[in-house]
Amino acid sequence: MTSGARVSLVVNGRRREVADVPFGERLLDTLRWRLSLKGTKEGCRAGNCGACTVLVDGRPMLSCLLLTHEANGASVTTIEGVEALSVGRAVVRAFEAEGGLQCGYCTPGFVMALVGHLASPGADRSPAAVRAALEGNLCRCTGYASIVRAAQRAAKEVA
Amino acid sequence: MSYSVRPDALEKLTGQVLYGVDVERPGMWWGALVPSPAAAGRLVAIDASAVADEEAVVVTAADLPRLLPNGSGDPERPIFPSTAVRYRGEPVAAVAAPTLERARAAAARVRVRLDAEAPVEDLDRLFPDWPSPETMRDHPLVNGHVLARFGPVDRAFRTADELFQETYRTSGVHQVPLEPHACVADATGSVWHVTTSTQTPFGCREDTASLLGIPESSLVVEGSWVGGAFGSKGSALLEPYALVLSRASGRPVRLALSYAEEFQLGRTTLPSVLRLETALRNGRVVGRRARLLLDTGASLPGGDFTLGYAAGFLLGPYGAPALEIEGYAIRTHKPPFGPHRAPFIPQVAFAIESHLTHLAAHLGEDPIRLRRATVWTEGQTTTLGQRVGPFGLDRCLERAAEVVRAWRVDLPAGHGVGTGAGFWSTGAGAGGEARVVLTPTAVEVEQSEREIGSGSVLRGVAAVVERVLGLPPSHVVVRYQDTASGPFDSGVFGSRTVAALGQAAEKASRRLLTVLQERAGLRSTPRLAVADGRIVLEAPGTSAPVETLFTDSERRAGRLVVDGRHYGRAEGGIDPSRAVVGEFHPFTDFTAAAHVAEVEVDRELGAVRVVRYHAIHDVGTLIDRRTATAQVEGGVAMGLGEALTEEMLWRDDGRLENPGLLDYRLMTITDVPPIEVEFVEGFRGAGPFGAKGLGEIPIVPVPATIAAAIHDALGRPLFELPMTPERIARALAERTVDRPPVGRGAPA
Ligand code: FES
Ligand code: FES
Numbered sequence: 001m002t003s004g005a006r007v008s009l010v011v012n013g014r015r016r017e018v019a020d021v022p023f024g025e026r027l028l029d030t031l032r033w034r035l036s037l038k039g040t041k042e043g044c045r046a047g048n049c050g051a052c053t054v055l056v057d058g059r060p061m062l063s064c065l066l067l068t069h070e071a072n073g074a075s076v077t078t079i080e081g082v083e084a085l086s087v088g089r090a091v092v093r094a095f096e097a098e099g100g101l102q103c104g105y106c107t108p109g110f111v112m113a114l115v116g117h118l119a120s121p122g123a124d125r126s127p128a129a130v131r132a133a134l135e136g137n138l139c140r141c142t143g144y145a146s147i148v149r150a151a152q153r154a155a156k157e158v159a
Numbered sequence: 160m161s162y163s164v165r166p167d168a169l170e171k172l173t174g175q176v177l178y179g180v181d182v183e184r185p186g187m188w189w190g191a192l193v194p195s196p197a198a199a200g201r202l203v204a205i206d207a208s209a210v211a212d213e214e215a216v217v218v219t220a221a222d223l224p225r226l227l228p229n230g231s232g233d234p235e236r237p238i239f240p241s242t243a244v245r246y247r248g249e250p251v252a253a254v255a256a257p258t259l260e261r262a263r264a265a266a267a268r269v270r271v272r273l274d275a276e277a278p279v280e281d282l283d284r285l286f287p288d289w290p291s292p293e294t295m296r297d298h299p300l301v302n303g304h305v306l307a308r309f310g311p312v313d314r315a316f317r318t319a320d321e322l323f324q325e326t327y328r329t330s331g332v333h334q335v336p337l338e339p340h341a342c343v344a345d346a347t348g349s350v351w352h353v354t355t356s357t358q359t360p361f362g363c364r365e366d367t368a369s370l371l372g373i374p375e376s377s378l379v380v381e382g383s384w385v386g387g388a389f390g391s392k393g394s395a396l397l398e399p400y401a402l403v404l405s406r407a408s409g410r411p412v413r414l415a416l417s418y419a420e421e422f423q424l425g426r427t428t429l430p431s432v433l434r435l436e437t438a439l440r441n442g443r444v445v446g447r448r449a450r451l452l453l454d455t456g457a458s459l460p461g462g463d464f465t466l467g468y469a470a471g472f473l474l475g476p477y478g479a480p481a482l483e484i485e486g487y488a489i490r491t492h493k494p495p496f497g498p499h500r501a502p503f504i505p506q507v508a509f510a511i512e513s514h515l516t517h518l519a520a521h522l523g524e525d526p527i528r529l530r531r532a533t534v535w536t537e538g539q540t541t542t543l544g545q546r547v548g549p550f551g552l553d554r555c556l557e558r559a560a561e562v563v564r565a566w567r568v569d570l571p572a573g574h575g576v577g578t579g580a581g582f583w584s585t586g587a588g589a590g591g592e593a594r595v596v597l598t599p600t601a602v603e604v605e606q607s608e609r610e611i612g613s614g615s616v617l618r619g620v621a622a623v624v625e626r627v628l629g630l631p632p633s634h635v636v637v638r639y640q641d642t643a644s645g646p647f648d649s650g651v652f653g654s655r656t657v658a659a660l661g662q663a664a665e666k667a668s669r670r671l672l673t674v675l676q677e678r679a680g681l682r683s684t685p686r687l688a689v690a691d692g693r694i695v696l697e698a699p700g701t702s703a704p705v706e707t708l709f710t711d712s713e714r715r716a717g718r719l720v721v722d723g724r725h726y727g728r729a730e731g732g733i734d735p736s737r738a739v740v741g742e743f744h745p746f747t748d749f750t751a752a753a754h755v756a757e758v759e760v761d762r763e764l765g766a767v768r769v770v771r772y773h774a775i776h777d778v779g780t781l782i783d784r785r786t787a788t789a790q791v792e793g794g795v796a797m798g799l800g801e802a803l804t805e806e807m808l809w810r811d812d813g814r815l816e817n818p819g820l821l822d823y824r825l826m827t828i829t830d831v832p833p834i835e836v837e838f839v840e841g842f843r844g845a846g847p848f849g850a851k852g853l854g855e856i857p858i859v860p861v862p863a864t865i866a867a868a869i870h871d872a873l874g875r876p877l878f879e880l881p882m883t884p885e886r887i888a889r890a891l892a893e894r895t896v897d898r899p900p901v902g903r904g905a906p907a
Pocket of ligand 1: 041042043044045046047048049050051052053062063064065
């Protein structure tokens, strides 16, 4: 079968050594099926929906497009670890308050993308910039209205 | 448990909920489907000899007698074809292996030998001219036929001094729930079990059991959390395959679709051609006719519900002195037509509403006034002769006119404002049951539907119970149970959840109050309240913790349980003298909506930007305003996709050209404009407190509304969905449109 090698990651603040990861494996699958972190969602697997967004060294990345070996040594934050970040807590609170979700399948991706944006140094928190930060995330349920309200509330709270 | 808007928000926001795709079982294997490489043809052989993986298990039609207790399942609907294939991608075999990679690798090595035939895919190619009744009478591809008429149709058209005739085309559109279909099945014991992402656990059980020829009692369906459904996750899709794979491998098997498979296999809305004709005499409407050719894919003959249902929508919610509708379901080599949020009705509304918009322009009338002159109101009859109940469309249109007037002030050049309307029916399904469980500290509602996202189960049903009992949201919890332990319910579809399942919960709640009233010896109906974290019974002069009214056994169990059931009324109401040919389906509790959009159209590129949107709805009594508003916002955005970008493109060989989100474009956060949502109340439905359904109506008027706004901006009509930049540019570039509407000159 495919040959693999060990990968070392810091996931949600915890060091994880993962043995025998095939070289072609995507970070999305490692998180979901080897580390049982199912909160990161698999949508299109092609970079079009944003459902799989996680933070890699603080930056939002599509885990379906990232090979696990490329992330070797990196620090990865998934939705399960979002509340450990102060910006993460603010974003979760804002989405809760505004009801910025329906089925919730796109939600981890939106939350991680927004946390990544708002936590970046000197982030532009204007409504247009916040909206642009979420442009790569698709939602089929909400029509984005409640997500926009939540994101704008989060941007204010973080500021 | 207190929450701001939705009880499931925190769990979802922190990645705690498990969807169908997340479910795992110890020792589980992975499944993969082997798709038919051609859309039509005779199956010669399925050869698995090249599968090198010795552990992999391959199942085809030939294996079913060995795997299924009672032979090979439903002979009418075999899960694997054994003679002919019906569409490209149809599963002809399935594979299970210890990992997904190995299952996929093995599936790729199964050789499918076919005598391929040229498939039928395109309605226009099949019927280059509008087919005559003679052509259709014995046509081998006609799967269904409906015809209804009312009034002196022939005379109206014979004596008309002008015939206003247009032809519309609509495309296939996909539900695209973000979570693809996924399930884990276990058929290793005597009772089979499947955990699946479904919007109808009991419907899935019924369908799966019937497909496999097993009794429903030997199958348990457990709903997972559902990552969006929009109709696509109703009856069985993957469950039968996963179960036979589990049976064959002796392991639990997980089967999930990739997005490409989801597009290729999904049962979706398929293309149509619609022709609308209005007969005019001295500028007055004397008759109207609608003709429909609907692609129903590989549906079984007569097996398609949509045709008979869509028929009632073809002429919209408007009367005329003489009416006729006729529709044909056409079999093609696509997957069978499937349920979809208001299946095919946004497309129907696009045609009839655009027809009225164009007619108004032709007659020099105001389009809203023209609609209001003949819109149904309570007590009138529908096209099919059903009596219209409380129906607020006229009020919605009146409000729409005010919005249009306001938006026209200072409208920039290149912008247009338009209105579209629509109606829908509140589904009842077979019925539903719910249990209300009173404990000393909370009320729980036990029922069998998973929340699919809209909030109708977790928030809608809860809100009904809260309202009956007098409790705050923090003390009413809706709980899910699988088909083995939960009460029966028809499913979360057809805008029925709050109206029908909600009624079961309402009845249970009212009975609970009656039981408590009797036990407390009260003269009037009591209410419940919360005091110091405990549930108390309140009535004039009384306030007692509820457990003081429990029987001994209830006290030991810690709960008092009351059941409620609601089974749909026998509807009927279709006038048999109007229904000439075929099977029609009656409507229940009409909902209504009028929408207004402002668009900006780039005349060079044909690109449309939706600037703002206003949706006005009659959904009867509002049960929960925020949830209802969110439903409308989501429905509008989905409708914008159907209006502007979403289109499944099949090639002649039956291959789908755009099976992914790159080429099948959904609306993004930057495409969707601000949406204002407004409800007109006072048109009560039969649901709890006068509620009607809400899940589907928001999408219905959207393509029509956008078309009207584009028409306003350009002065050009559009006759095809979606209204892509190419189609708009073409409409602008040509003096007459691509396929000119017969009987009508060049558009103004
Ligand atoms: S799953 Fe990664 S972008 Fe869609
Ligand atoms: S909430 Fe369902 S996809 Fe966004």
